[in-house]
Amino acid sequence: MAEKEKEREKSVGAAKSGVLIDLGTPSTDNATQSWPRRAARDASTWLESLLGSVDAWLGTGAQPALALGPYVIEQPEHVYGEGGYGRVLRGLDTMSGEQVAIKELQVASSERRRSAVVKEVAILRRLTDGASPHVIAFKGYFERGEKHYIVMEACTGGELFDKVAGGDLPSEDAGRGLFAQLVAGVRHAHDRGVAHRDLKLENVLADAVGALKLADFGLAHLHRARAGAGGGFEPELLKEYCGSKSYCPPEMLAAQPYDAFVADVWSLGVCLFALLAGFFPFEEAGNRDWRFTRAAKLQAQPGGASTTRAIFAFYSRPCPFSAELVTLLDAMLAIEPARRLDLQGVAASTWLLPPDQRPAGPPPPPPPPAAAAPSAAAASSIEEGAELDLSTTLVYRGAGGRASVDEGAPLLPPLLSRQKAKSRVEG
DSSP: OOOHHHHHHHHHHHHTTTOOOOOOOOOOTTSOOOHHHHHHHHHHHHHHHHHHHHHHHHSSSOOOEETTTTTEEEEOOOOOEEOOOOOOOEEEEEOOOOOOEEEEOOTOOHHHHHHHHHHHHHHHHTTTOOOOOTBBBBEEEEEEEEEEEEEEEEEETTTHHHHTTTOOOOOOOHHHHHHHHHHHHHHHHHHEEESSSSOOOEEEEEOTTSSEEOOOOOOOOOBOOOOOOTTOOOOOOOOOOOOOOOGOOOHHHOOOOOOOHHHHHHHHHHHHHHHSSOOOOOOOOSSTTTHHHHHHHHHSEEEEEEEHHHHHHHTOOOOOOOHHHHHHHHHTTTTSSSGGGOHHHHOOOOGGGGGOOOOOOOOOOOOOOOOOOOOHHHHHTGGGEEEEEHHEEEOOOTTOEEEETTTOOOOOOOBBBOOBBBBBTOO
16 A cells, blocks of 8 residues: 555656656556557657646747737837837737737836826827827727836838938928828827927838828827816926927027927928928027027028028028928928917918919028138137138038038038937936
8 A cells, every 4th residue: 555655646746747757557447458559649748748848947938929908919029119218019909910019118117107108198098089190099008017018000111210311302292291291190189288299200100001190109298178168278388308309499408498389390390391301400409500500690680581591501502492381491490489380370381282272472582692701710710609601611520510610611411310309207
């Protein structure tokens, strides 16, 4: 009896370990099956169990896909994009079979980041009210341990930035159609009290058929609804700096309280200029950039010379834009927020009308006159703000908006570059 009890305990211990070690012994209870056949069968079972245990121990077995409701991360190694606090992965809607984008965020280490994620989700839910075809669709929000996941529609056509930076500049007519979609997306957001605050070409995505979608509301501000029958949203002046350098409005860079809706119009104007010109109007809208300083002086003159035409004149280039487009860009890039065109005015601009509906306008104004070539002594005093004809004396080097003297060489504009936004959830 003692021997049988030991054999039974040995068998139970082996079963708990997950590995079969009993290859089988002859038994008179199963006379219909021969010993060699049963031995081979049991050996096969033991080998499969052993290999499975080894795979599990080494971690070489297939890992189950992470389930987020009806969504799964289809290919963890396929990253659509990556930022300071997370990445966007390729996912699948198991109900419809459609591809989705899943934003994965690490938030456990910071309560501020967690609050920012919750706010972004609230904004995305607000935007689903009467969803716009030009704002990326929100599908769901999930928490799994230390990670949070935001599920959105997948835009497989890529970023507008990549198309423009690659030299594929649209014609003015084609740009009109693209910009109209972007304006529609921003209007949808503003109508629901959401100011984006990081409008840039990298945050405009194309879907599989080429339709543009406004994306990445991580820095957006959600305005409070105004009480009463009039509706609308409470006016607010914000103080928080956020966004990407070359797209930020001057009032934000100057650390002045700003209206986020008006700030979006400046960024939208930079997007339009960059889309059609292939370079930024300014490296940054502050005193560190001589272009901005010159443009501010021109706008301060009686009558105000065209900022758009002046920018092209900086590089001794003729302005290729129509008079209607120049008028629109000048109004969107007004340095004083109170003089800047509002979004409703942008949507109603003559340039966005079909050609047969545009009224006949006055002829375009002449470009600003070129100043006389300065001496070498004057060129050396650029930091003191000397009045120079920079288009003939300086070559822009791209270091913090600075320029260095190089007589006789052409001045180069600030070329497009991918920019990282300053986040309000640092640390």
